[in-house]
Amino acid sequence: MISVTLSKIADVLGAEHRGADLTLDTVITDTRKVTPGCLFVALKGERFDAHDFADKAKANGAGALLVSRPLDIDLPQVIVKDTRQAFGQLAAWVRM
DSSP states (O other), X not given: OOOEEHHHHHHHHXXXXXXXXXXXXXXXXXXXXXXXXXXXXOOBOSSOBGGGGHHHHHXXXXXXXXXXXXXXXXXXXXXXSOHHHHHHHHHHHHHO
């Protein structure tokens, strides 16, 4: 991925941005693969909700979160209606 600010990600997604404006270059969906300063995308499936693992993402070094609801955690957040859809939009934008 390219280096991009969290505010630019929020702008691209038409989303709300809360917290500091960081520059990110990695997007991760699995807390076991979190890298320092990455954007963790909290996907929700039929049997899981990664929002429940935001604390683990933070503990593993995530710099910010892409979530579908505001979380009570001390990390910058981009809040969207659907994280899966937003993840796809972000990927499409990066490829442009």
